[in-house]
Every structure is written in structure tokens, then in C-alpha cells.
Amino acid sequence: MNKKGVLIVSVLFLALMVVPLSTSGANPRYGGTLRASVYHEIVTGDPHRSSSYVDRQLLQNLYNTLVTYDKDLNIVPELAESWKTPDPKTYIFKLRKGIKFHDGTEFNAEAVKFNLERVLDPKTKSRARGEISAIKSVEVLDAYTVKLNLAYPFSPLLAGLTDRAGFMISPTAFKKMGPDEFGRHPVGTGPFEFAEWVRDDHLTLKRFEGYWEKGLPYLDRVVFKPIPDQAVKLTNLKSGALDVIDDVLPKDVKGVKRSKDLLLYEVPSFGFNALRLNCTKPPFNNKALRQAVAYAVDREAIWEHLFYKTGIVGHGPIAPVSWAYDPNDFRYTCDLNKAREKLREGGKPKGFKFTMYTKISPIDVQVAQVMQAQLKRVGIETKIVQLEGALHLKVMLEKTYEGNYGLWSGYPEPDTNLYRQFHPKGSANWTGYADPRVTELLDKARESLNHAERKRYYSEALDIIIRDAPQIFVYYYPRRAGVSAKVQNFVLYPDGKLRFKTVWLSR
Amino acid sequence: MLNYIIRRLFVAVPVLLLISIIVFLLVHLLPGDPATVMLGEESTPEMIQALRAELGLDQPLHKQYLQWLTRCLSGDFGRSIQTRQPVSEALVQRLPVTIELTLLGFCVSIMIALPIAVASAVRPNSWIDVMGSAFATIGISMPSFWLGILLIYAFAVSLHLLPASGYVPLRESVVQNLLHMVLPAFTLGMWLSASAMRMIRAGMIDVLERPYIRTARAKGLSERRVLWHHALKNAFIPVVTILGLQLGRLMGGAVVTETIFAQPGVGQLAVKSIFMRDFPPVQAIVLVMAISMLLSSLVVDILYSFLDPRIRLR
Numbered sequence: 001m002n003k004k005g006v007l008i009v010s011v012l013f014l015a016l017m018v019v020p021l022s023t024s025g026a027n028p029r030y031g032g033t034l035r036a037s038v039y040h041e042i043v044t045g046d047p048h049r050s051s052s053y054v055d056r057q058l059l060q061n062l063y064n065t066l067v068t069y070d071k072d073l074n075i076v077p078e079l080a081e082s083w084k085t086p087d088p089k090t091y092i093f094k095l096r097k098g099i100k101f102h103d104g105t106e107f108n109a110e111a112v113k114f115n116l117e118r119v120l121d122p123k124t125k126s127r128a129r130g131e132i133s134a135i136k137s138v139e140v141l142d143a144y145t146v147k148l149n150l151a152y153p154f155s156p157l158l159a160g161l162t163d164r165a166g167f168m169i170s171p172t173a174f175k176k177m178g179p180d181e182f183g184r185h186p187v188g189t190g191p192f193e194f195a196e197w198v199r200d201d202h203l204t205l206k207r208f209e210g211y212w213e214k215g216l217p218y219l220d221r222v223v224f225k226p227i228p229d230q231a232v233k234l235t236n237l238k239s240g241a242l243d244v245i246d247d248v249l250p251k252d253v254k255g256v257k258r259s260k261d262l263l264l265y266e267v268p269s270f271g272f273n274a275l276r277l278n279c280t281k282p283p284f285n286n287k288a289l290r291q292a293v294a295y296a297v298d299r300e301a302i303w304e305h306l307f308y309k310t311g312i313v314g315h316g317p318i319a320p321v322s323w324a325y326d327p328n329d330f331r332y333t334c335d336l337n338k339a340r341e342k343l344r345e346g347g348k349p350k351g352f353k354f355t356m357y358t359k360i361s362p363i364d365v366q367v368a369q370v371m372q373a374q375l376k377r378v379g380i381e382t383k384i385v386q387l388e389g390a391l392h393l394k395v396m397l398e399k400t401y402e403g404n405y406g407l408w409s410g411y412p413e414p415d416t417n418l419y420r421q422f423h424p425k426g427s428a429n430w431t432g433y434a435d436p437r438v439t440e441l442l443d444k445a446r447e448s449l450n451h452a453e454r455k456r457y458y459s460e461a462l463d464i465i466i467r468d469a470p471q472i473f474v475y476y477y478p479r480r481a482g483v484s485a486k487v488q489n490f491v492l493y494p495d496g497k498l499r500f501k502t503v504w505l506s507r
Numbered sequence: 508m509l510n511y512i513i514r515r516l517f518v519a520v521p522v523l524l525l526i527s528i529i530v531f532l533l534v535h536l537l538p539g540d541p542a543t544v545m546l547g548e549e550s551t552p553e554m555i556q557a558l559r560a561e562l563g564l565d566q567p568l569h570k571q572y573l574q575w576l577t578r579c580l581s582g583d584f585g586r587s588i589q590t591r592q593p594v595s596e597a598l599v600q601r602l603p604v605t606i607e608l609t610l611l612g613f614c615v616s617i618m619i620a621l622p623i624a625v626a627s628a629v630r631p632n633s634w635i636d637v638m639g640s641a642f643a644t645i646g647i648s649m650p651s652f653w654l655g656i657l658l659i660y661a662f663a664v665s666l667h668l669l670p671a672s673g674y675v676p677l678r679e680s681v682v683q684n685l686l687h688m689v690l691p692a693f694t695l696g697m698w699l700s701a702s703a704m705r706m707i708r709a710g711m712i713d714v715l716e717r718p719y720i721r722t723a724r725a726k727g728l729s730e731r732r733v734l735w736h737h738a739l740k741n742a743f744i745p746v747v748t749i750l751g752l753q754l755g756r757l758m759g760g761a762v763v764t765e766t767i768f769a770q771p772g773v774g775q776l777a778v779k780s781i782f783m784r785d786f787p788p789v790q791a792i793v794l795v796m797a798i799s800m801l802l803s804s805l806v807v808d809i810l811y812s813f814l815d816p817r818i819r820l821r
Contacts, residue, residue, distance in 0.1 A: 043589055044590065051545060051546055052547070125554060125558060127547060130549075180586070180591040184590070184591065184592065198771060199590065199592060199597060199600065199776075200771040200779070201673070201674060201771035225673070226769070227672070232768075235659050235663065235671050236672055239659075239663040239664045239670075241663070241672065241673065388782060389782055390538075390539030390540075390543070390544050390782065390784050391539050393539065393543055393544060393547075394539045396548070397543065397548075427549035427550075427551065428548060430548075
């Protein structure tokens with residue numbers, strides 16, 4: 001099978017598995033407690049100070065955002081009823097009326113102003129600030145209308161408002177409690193309100209009786225249990241101690257699908273795994289040597305043997321599920337002769353040595369080991385060093401590594417993926433990559449509100465980035481969830497967040 | 508006796524002080540810092556610097572240490588950097604879990620080890636003894652994470668008899684609490700029972716050859732009384748010392764067990780806090796552990812002199 005064939009088959013394969021059990025005809029049942037695993041203890045309930053992916057499982061059920069994604073990833077209204085952009089530097093939101101926070105505070109334009117200004121205030125140290133920092137000022141036009149004045153045109157703004165920056169917290173609760181206390185007793189407008197939190201054991205949400213979407217939610221309670229170990233997680237799902245688990249390992253996929261009490265949900269995501277090459281120091285400040293690595297890695301083999309042919313073979317920083325993906329962009333395939341040619345071009349015909357860092361994670365280390373064997377075929381020797389989380393972060397931020405294998409969890413908005421990683425000013429430009437044309441294209445795409453035009457800019461930028469090989473893209477990973485058969489109406493989005501607003505339990 | 512206890516407690520002070528310095532240095536000299544971990548993958552040097560200043564991490568180490576020590580002495584262990592939860596609150600929540608698990612594990616190990624050890628010692632090289640040795644070898648070499656998963660698979664997944672993980676506080680439901688504790692306590696106890704069994708067996712064999720046992724038998728005491736009253740009490744003297752110190756080891760073993768069974772104990776908190784470079788909980792936990800080790804060795808010594816009048820202090 002050729003490479004494109006593999007891709008098509010894998011996409012079809014994924015699409016087939018996404019189809020959930022049909023619930024049409026059955027009436028939703030109210031009540032019950034749903035227990036879900038999260039891979040790590042939830043850190044904070046304060047969306048504006050959250051920096052951990054795991055928090056989003058909580059935030060998504062506790063809060064609403066002004067605008068949000070539907071399951072096809074269109075941006076749709078949520079707390080805002082509608083919006084318009086009279087010019088690229090102005091956004092006007094009309095808010096829904098009659099919405100209350102869990103503490104009874106009314107949701108209105110003042111609340112939006114309070115929230116956005118809090119994110120923008122450098123003293124908050126919000127990780128989400130960059131997503132909306134184009135906002136110069138927030139104006140309250142009337143009780144239910146807010147106007148955002150931008151300092152410069154910034155098309156990813158709405159996407160930013162669907163995420164951490166856009167979650168609306170109760171201003172009164174926040175002012176009463178202060179930031180430390182609020183993070184531990186969060187108050188939002190979402191379908192569930194905070195009930196109880198026993199650190200490292202469980203976090204319980206209960207149905208918010210005053211929720212504005214009539215009839216929702218169905219569940220009485222949602223309990224999040226932090227369970228880092230994959231085997232323990234799966235065992236708990238099988239034994240019935242959990243109803244939903246937030247991930248299933250590739251090797252366990254078959255078993256879950258075979259079980260008649262369990263369902264496997266799998267959707268392609270925006271995330272990918274890649275070997276990052278540090279472009280700021282030898283050997284990888286030499287483009288030809290990066291390209292030699294790109295040609296020497298056999299992605300198909302990794303996909304087949306380590307990911308059990310689940311997910312999609314990786315070729316770039318934008319996954320096929322994104323609107324910015326262009327199948328015609330350049331892609332590397334394994335070609336040892338070309339790899340040797342690039343080694344000669346880079347002045348190292350006999351190969352060279354470098355150190356590859358990974359996090360301490362069995363699957364990451366396995367991928368690194370397979371790459372190590374593959375690179376050796378053209379004389380590139382690698383030493384694999386496993387680093388614990390905090391150290392891995394340190395070498396990445398300080399750019400003191402040569403190669404490091406890891407993942408990027410990915411965002412639906414292409415700007416968030418590309419600008420952060422490949423623009424010299426990007427907050428996640430860990431490889432130190434800088435190309436004047438790419439920089440120009442990414443800037444232009446930000447300023448444009450024309451979809452077709454943005455797509456053209458991204459496609460050109462992607463082609464250059466992939467050829468330059470600052471990262472060796474290996475794998476587009478899917479998001480997975482394992483779910484008990486009694487869980488109805490569950491939908492897994494490509495962002496992997498577990499949404500329980502419309503879920504109900506049979507029996 | 509009281510004098511002795513007071514003297515021992517007094518000696519403990521410089522030891523604790525030394526431990527506090529070592530802990531503080533070890534934790535702070537770990538590469539990677541909490542501000543970076545907290546701000547995550549996309550943090551800038553300016554953001555990290557600002558947060559470090561806010562947390563007081565930019566101060567010289569000795570200053571930080573003195574501040575921490577004075578606060579600790581007044582019972583304030585600070586707040587977790589990550590979660591902003593007061594550390595004392597976290598400890599109060601978690602200590603009962605770890606203490607209960609450790610004590611239950613200890614009981615389980617004695618309950619397994621004692622009958623096997625006595626039976627083996629009475630008839631060395633019999634089939635019971637051979638089986639007992641085999642059991643001890645397996646018990647010592649079997650990693651507890653593996654045994655834990657095996658038990659979960661058998662009793663929770665296949666038989667649906669016991670919960671696979673989690674914890675229910677005693678005050679909420681005694682039955683549920685114990686049900687949740689069975690598998691972890693067994694996993695933890697199994698680990699110690701093998702070595703406990705070897706120790707008790709060796710002690711018993713040694714004691715059974717002593718003249719006073721012969722005397723007791725000659726006096727016509729029943730074999731049961733000889734064994735359980737005269738022999739076991741004496742065999743237990745060295746065992747108590749070693750087992751007492753094993754309590755500390757058990758607490759360490761609880762880290763693994765708490766992780767497998769997702770129980771919110773101190774061990775789990777320590778591991779997680781180390782990964783997050785969350786200094787205050789780590790420092791507090793190590794201090795608490797050190798104090799409990801000092802106390803348990805003191806209790807062991809007191810118990811020892813109670814069991815063996817020959818070494819009772821003047």
C-alpha cells in the first residue's frame with residue numbers, strides 16, 4: 001500500500017470507530033452519578049490560572065465560554081447569543097439574558113469585562129493571556145452588549161475565547177474568596193456546579209438546578225477520579241468502578257472493542273508526536289543534517305508496530321482533521337539513499353552523534369528506541385536519555401538539548417499550533433526555528449479574516465516548515481475514551497475534553 | 508524509665524534539625540523549579556522570574572531555610588505551590604489513610620507469618636517448613652505492584668468481590684472502609700510477611716533448643732503452653748526490634764500500594780509533589796516521616812525492655 005493509501009485507510013478506520021451507539025428513540029433518563037477518570041490530579045478550578053491540560057476536563061463541565069466549538073469544530077454561540085465584526089479590529093458580542101452563576105450572580109456585560117480584564121492583567125499571570133492579548137480594551141455598551149477593541153487585526157481571537165481565556169467566572173465569588181480560595185471552590189455558569197474536592201481521591205460536581213439550557217444536564221453528579229496508571233484505569237472501567245476513562249492505550253484498543261460491556265470512542269485529534277531538533281546549536285543548526293534524520297526515520301514502521309495501526313502516520317504540524325491541512329504539502333518518506341546524500345551535503349558523510357531526550361513514559365521511550373535503530377542504518381548514533389517531567393521541561397525551555405521526542409496536544413485553530421511553535425515570537429518555539437518567509441506568512445494569516453486567504457498562507461508556510469525539518473513529525477495521535485455501555489449520548493470531540501452536559505445513564 | 512524517655516526525646520532534637528537541613532537542601536537542589544513546572548511548557552523567562560519572586564524562591568537558600576524553619580516551629584508548613592492548599596490540611600486529610608494502611612498491612616503480615624513460622628520451627632525440614640520457605644521466597648521476590656494488579660484482576664475484575672481502588676473514610680462507613688482496605692493491606696502485608704516469617708522461624712528454632720524449654724517440658728507443661736507461652740515470647744524479643752523498624756519500611760512501601768490502589772495517602776502526595784517540584788508538602792512529609800521513625804524506634808526500645816527484663820534500664 002502506498003503512503004496515501006495508508007492515510008486514507010486509517011482515516012476511514014477512525015471514522016468507522018467514531019460512530020457511537022444510536023440513542024434515537026430512547027428517552028433520556030434523569031439522575032445518577034457518573035464516575036470518570038482523569039490522568040492526573042486536577043490542579044485548579046480557576047480557568048485563568050490553569051496551566052495543566054487535565055484541568056480542562058473540569059472547566060468544560062463547570063463553566064461556559066462566550067463562544068464554543070460544536071462537534072464539527074465550527075465556532076458557535078454559547079454565552080454570547082451572536083457577534084459581529086464591523087471591522088477587523090472590533091468585535092461586538094450580544095449576550096444571552098437570564099443566565100445566572102452558581103452563586104446567583106447575574107451574568108452580564110460587566111461580568112464579561114471583569115473576566116477578560118482579569119486575563120489581560122499581567123498580574124494574573126494567566127497562561128491564556130497570549131490568546132487574547134490583541135484586545136486593547138473592553139467596553140460595556142449596555143447590560144448585555146460588550147465591545148472588544150483590538151490593537152491589531154487578530155483572526156484567532158474567537159478560537160481563543162473558546163478556551164481558557166473565554167471561561168467566565170463569577171466576579172462576586174472571586175472578589176469574596178480571592179484567587180487561592182477561588183481555585184479550590186470555583187463558581188461558573190456551567191451545567192454542573194462544584195460540590196466537593198478531596199485531593200488525590202475525587203472531585204465531585206453536582207447538577208446546577210438553575211442551568212440556562214432548559215432540561216440539561218441529565219446527571220445528578222459527576223465524579224472525577226485521578227488515576228495516572230493506564231492498567232489501573234482500564235481495570236476500574238472493567239470492574240464497573242468507573243463509567244468513563246479518559247484514555248485507552250493502543251495495545252488495549254482491541255480488548256475494549258471486544259468487550260460487550262464497554263465502548264471505545266476514538267477520534268482523530270489535532271495533536272502529534274515529533275522528534276524536536278534544536279535549530280540553535282550543532283548538529284541541528286545544519287539544515288541538511290535535520291533533513292538526513294527526516295529521511296532516515298521510517299514512520300510507517302513506528303505506526304504499525306508501536307501504535308498498532310491506530311491513529312495516522314504523521315507528516316506535519318497540522319493534522320488531517322484541521323481545515324488548514326493540505327494533502328499536497330511536502331512530506332518525507334523513509335529513503336536511506338537520500339538520507340546519506342543529505343549527510344554528505346551537511347558535511348558528515350559518515351554520520352554523527354546526538355542525544356535524544358524523552359519523558360519517562362514507556363511508549364515514548366519505545367518510539368525513541370525504534371528511531372535510534374532506524375537512524376543507525378545511516379550512521380547516525382543516538383543516545384536516549386529519559387528525563388522526568390520537570391527536567392524535560394527545563395531542557396526544552398532553555399534549549400539545552402539536541403533532540404527531544406514528545407508530543408504537542410494540538411488546537412483546532414491552526415494559528416495556535418503554528419505561531420506558537422514556528423514563529424520566532426512563539427511561546428512554544430522550543431526548537432528555535434526561524435524562517436523569514438514563514439514568519440511573514442504566519443503574521444499575514446493572523447491579520448486576515450478571509451478564510452480562503454488564510455488557508456493559502458498556512459499551506460505555503462507548512463510546506464516550508466516540513467521541508468526545513470525543525471521537527472521530525474512521526475504520528476498524529478487520536479483521542480480515545482473507554483466508556484461503559486450504560487453511558488448514553490456521549491460524544492468525544494477531537495480536543496479530547498470530556499463533556500457531560502448531555503450524557504445520561506441507562507438502567 | 509521516664510528519665511530514659513526524656514533523654515531519648517532530647518537527643519532527637521539535633522537529629523531532627525539535621526534532617527530538616529538535609530531535606531531542605533535535597534529538595535531545593537533538585538534540578539528544575541516549581542515556577543517553571545507551574546507555568547508549563549509555554550512560559551517565558553520573565554514570567555518564571557516574576558513567579559519565583561512572588562514565591563520567595565529568588566531569596567538566598569539559607570534565608571529561605573530559616574524562614575521555613577521558624578514557620579514550621581509554629582506549626583505552619585506553608586501552602587502547596589501548585590494547589591495553594593495549606594500543607595497541614597493536606598497532611599491531616601492523608602495521614603489517616605497511610606497510618607491505617609500501614610497498621611493493617613502490619614497485622615496482615617503477622618497473621619500470615621506467625622502460624623507458618625511456628626509450624627515450620629516445630630518441625631524443621633518437614634513439608635510445612637519446605638512450603639513455608641517457598642512461600643517466603645516467592646513473597647520476597649514478588650514486587651508489590653505486580654501482586655497488587657494480580658489481586659485487583661482476580662478479586663475486583665473477575666469475581667467482583669472487592670472494590671478495585673479508592674478509599675472511603677472510616678467515619679463515613681466502617682464496612683466500606685475495610686472493603687477498600689482488604690486488597691491494599693494484603694498487598695502491603697504480603698511484602699513484609701515473608702521476611703517476618705523467616706525471622707520468627709529462626710528465633711523459634713533458636714529458642715526451642717534452649718535449656719529452659721527442656722525444663723518446661725520436663726515439668727510436664729502441655730506442648731501448646733511451652734510453644735506459645737515460653738518459646739514464642741522469648742523468640743519475639745529480637746523480632747520485635749526488627750519488625751518495629753520495618754514499620755518505617757512499610758510506610759515507604761505504602762507509596763507503591765497507594766499508587767496502585769489510588770488511595771489518597773501521604774506517600775502518593777509525596778511522589779506527586781516531588782514530580783511537580785512542589786517543595787512545601789515534600790519537606791513536611793519527610794519531616795513527619797522522620798519524627799514517626801524516631802518515635803517508633805523509641806517505642807520499640809521501651810517494648811524491648813518490657814519483654815526482656817534483663818536489659819531493662821536501671
